[in-house]
Amino acid sequence: xxxPNETELIARARAGDRQAFGSLIRLHQSxxxxxxxxxxxxxxxxxDVAQETFLRAFRAIDGFDGRSELSTWxxxxxxxxxxNAIRSRKRKGSEDIDDxxxxxxxxxxESSDADPRLALERAQTYSRLxxxxxxxxxxxxxxxxxxxxxGVPQKQVAETLGCSEGTVAWRVHEARSKLREALRxxxxxxxxxxxxxxxxx
Amino acid sequence: MTLDTALRRRISEALDxxxxxxxxxxxxxxxxxxxxxxxxxGELLALESQLRDWPLPERSDAEWEAFAASIxxxxxxxxAAIDDPTLPPETSFEADAxxxxxxxxxxxxxxxxxxxxxxxxxxxxxxxxxxxxxKWFGYSALAASVLVASIAGISVFRSGSPMSAPSERDLAExxxxxxxxxxxPSPPSFDQLPAAAAxxxxxxxxxxxxxxxxxxxxxxxxxxxxxxxxGLRGGAGATGxxxxxLSDDFDDAPPSGPAPREQxxxxxxxxxxxxxxxxxxxxxxxxxxxxxxxxxxxxATVARAASPRPTSVPTDGLATxxxxxxxxxxxxxxxxxxxxxxxERSSSVSDSDAVRTTSAAAPTSLSAPAARAVFVxxxxxxxxxxxxxxxxxxGVSVDVLGATxxxxxxxxxxxxxxxxxxxxxxxxxxxxxxxxxxxxxxxxTHTFVVATPEQMRRQQDSMESSF
Numbered sequence: 001x002x003x004p005n006e007t008e009l010i011a012r013a014r015a016g017d018r019q020a021f022g023s024l025i026r027l028h029q030s031x032x033x034x035x036x037x038x039x040x041x042x043x044x045x046x047x048d049v050a051q052e053t054f055l056r057a058f059r060a061i062d063g064f065d066g067r068s069e070l071s072t073w074x075x076x077x078x079x080x081x082x083x084n085a086i087r088s089r090k091r092k093g094s095e096d097i098d099d100x101x102x103x104x105x106x107x108x109x110e111s112s113d114a115d116p117r118l119a120l121e122r123a124q125t126y127s128r129l130x131x132x133x134x135x136x137x138x139x140x141x142x143x144x145x146x147x148x149x150x151g152v153p154q155k156q157v158a159e160t161l162g163c164s165e166g167t168v169a170w171r172v173h174e175a176r177s178k179l180r181e182a183l184r185x186x187x188x189x190x191x192x193x194x195x196x197x198x199x200x201x
Numbered sequence: 202m203t204l205d206t207a208l209r210r211r212i213s214e215a216l217d218x219x220x221x222x223x224x225x226x227x228x229x230x231x232x233x234x235x236x237x238x239x240x241x242x243g244e245l246l247a248l249e250s251q252l253r254d255w256p257l258p259e260r261s262d263a264e265w266e267a268f269a270a271s272i273x274x275x276x277x278x279x280x281a282a283i284d285d286p287t288l289p290p291e292t293s294f295e296a297d298a299x300x301x302x303x304x305x306x307x308x309x310x311x312x313x314x315x316x317x318x319x320x321x322x323x324x325x326x327x328x329x330x331x332x333x334x335x336k337w338f339g340y341s342a343l344a345a346s347v348l349v350a351s352i353a354g355i356s357v358f359r360s361g362s363p364m365s366a367p368s369e370r371d372l373a374e375x376x377x378x379x380x381x382x383x384x385x386p387s388p389p390s391f392d393q394l395p396a397a398a399a400x401x402x403x404x405x406x407x408x409x410x411x412x413x414x415x416x417x418x419x420x421x422x423x424x425x426x427x428x429x430x431x432g433l434r435g436g437a438g439a440t441g442x443x444x445x446x447l448s449d450d451f452d453d454a455p456p457s458g459p460a461p462r463e464q465x466x467x468x469x470x471x472x473x474x475x476x477x478x479x480x481x482x483x484x485x486x487x488x489x490x491x492x493x494x495x496x497x498x499x500x501a502t503v504a505r506a507a508s509p510r511p512t513s514v515p516t517d518g519l520a521t522x523x524x525x526x527x528x529x530x531x532x533x534x535x536x537x538x539x540x541x542x543x544x545e546r547s548s549s550v551s552d553s554d555a556v557r558t559t560s561a562a563a564p565t566s567l568s569a570p571a572a573r574a575v576f577v578x579x580x581x582x583x584x585x586x587x588x589x590x591x592x593x594x595x596g597v598s599v600d601v602l603g604a605t606x607x608x609x610x611x612x613x614x615x616x617x618x619x620x621x622x623x624x625x626x627x628x629x630x631x632x633x634x635x636x637x638x639x640x641x642x643x644x645x646t647h648t649f650v651v652a653t654p655e656q657m658r659r660q661q662d663s664m665e666s667s668f
Binding site: 018021022025026029030033034037038042044045047050051052053054055056058059060063064073076077079080081083084100101103125126129138139142144147148149151154160161162163169170172173176177179180183 | 209210213214217241244245248249251252253255256257258260265266268269271272273275276278280283284285286287288289290600609610
């Protein structure tokens with residue numbers, strides 16, 4: 001269970017205290033939004049999903065029994081809504097190419113992106129990674145996003161996805177394998193380690 | 202590189218343990234003696250590092266505060282009915298499930314699989330389709346069953362294909378045997394949708410207006426109907442009206458039979474030449490309402506469900522509706538197609554339904570001409586984006602917020618999708634502002650066609666030679 005302050009906020013929110021729920025929103029909105037952006041690769045869809053996550057959480061907060069972290073519960077709602085959005089997008093058969101996951105080079109001369117060549121390489125690497133992640137199945141995508149990108153512990157991811165830790169570990173292994181293969185295709189035989197490290201040289 | 206799967210998995214799992222690869226001495230010894238494994242571990246490490254350091258666009262505190270405030274203001278908003286999102290996501294039907302998870306379309310087998318038991322719901326078993334590969338296997342099995350049955354003279358449908366969908370009885374039994382926690386939630390229905398999401402019912406156009414529009418349609422040359430402007434590809438591609446108008450040429454024909462070939466050629470040639478002669482043919486066509494049909498998705502869906510289908514003479518769309526409103530204004534004679542199939546007719550009826558509901562949009566929603574006008578204004582910028590790549594058409598779809606008219610999402614399809622030219626188009630679309638309307642939001646689609654006069658002349662030639 002989380003810190004006492006959060007426990008108290010949850011109890012107040014369950015009693016209908018909107019202000020307490022507002023505080024919970026402010027505590028968790030960045031990670032929920034990040035999860036949605038990573039999953040969807042679309043700013044507006046991620047905004048919608050992140051907002052809907054909290055709206056649905058507000059309606060279902062009575063059902064949150066506190067046995068897991070609130071963040072786990074919110075991740076679960078968010079992942080479900082993301083998967084719905086992905087299914088819906090497949091039906092529409094269209095894509096948004098304005099991907100917020102691909103970093104734009106900064107004009108700041110003090111940043112590491114000051115070298116335009118390195119900044120471009122970095123953007124290309126992340127663009128390829130984003131495409132490779134999108135090619136994964138929803139299950140593997142969800143797992144890799146939560147474990148490897150968001151850094152959520154595997155135990156918590158197992159609770160979120162309703163499976164065992166062993167299954168999560170298997171999925172991480174499988175997703176890494178597939179990402180590596182996909183990136184090797186992009187690199188056309190170049191040294192993958194060097195290419196991946198290229199953006200950070 | 203050929204590496205044992207177990208070793209790969211061991212390397213991957215070691216990465217996630219505290220201390221990483223260095224903590225596993227035995228594995229380190231293996232890596233030291235196996236260059237392939239070492240290379241694999243190096244690549245995974247680099248990949249892992251890249252994933253962990255993946256930045257996201259930062260938001261300022263003010264932006265986060267505004268985001269939270271926006272959620273707080275929506276707390277009482279009605280939400281669409283969906284499966285309970287607080288349950289674990291359903292993943293058991295995916296092809297890449299781990300080896301210890303049964304992937305099967307049989308509901309009983311699925312509930313028996315330990316990994317699945319925790320997440321499967323009866324609703325999902327009933328509604329979800331088998332994985333694609335299973336589907337094709339099912340089709341193959343069905344085809345084989347038909348062949349065998351026709352030879353043996355037995356009923357096909359008693360052959361018991363292993364991929365057949367679960368019957369109602371199966372599902373009922375599964376529901377009874379499933380634990381209470383897996384009780385199927387009631388499926389979402391239209392009745393459960395929030396009242397605010399349902400737009401007012403479509404109403405017919407006022408009679409004078411309908412008569413005027415029917416006259417315009419009757420007198421419009423083919424060029425104004427999206428036919429000659431971008432050629433067959435541009436006129437018909439992704440624009441409901443474009444398709445409908447093409448079929449109008451056949452549906453609105455007098456029953457006396459097909460027009461002479463010369464007349465058809467003359468109509469097309471004249472129309473194409475007219476379009477090619479006018480530099481701003483596309484904006485003109487769009488402004489006159491022929492080339493594009495922005496569709497307000499929710500309106501079209503609900504209104505179509507509410508309005509009864511005509512039971513006789515399924516002639517198409519807008520022209521038909523308007524002709525009924527003003528019977529004295531007959532549509533222009535157009536060549537009839539004796540080979541028109543039932544499927545084509547059915548397809549054009551669907552298109553016409555969408556156009557009819559759009560044309561009779563409620564005053565609270567943005568009208569098609571108003572949306573079209575915005576797209577027309579964007580045409581030069583979109584053309585400038587696409588010109589370098591030589592792409593001649595792009596289909597777009599934008600989500601517009603009613604309160605502000607701002608574009609909240611822009612999507613493109615076609616050859617430009619995924620390219621820098623496509624990104625340019627998306628930027629143009631996202632910067633656009635539509636007139637405000639009362640509905641919460643709406644989606645508009647449009648096809649921008651960027652063709653040179655030379656391309657149009659070539660298309661005209663090819664069309665003439667095909668008649």
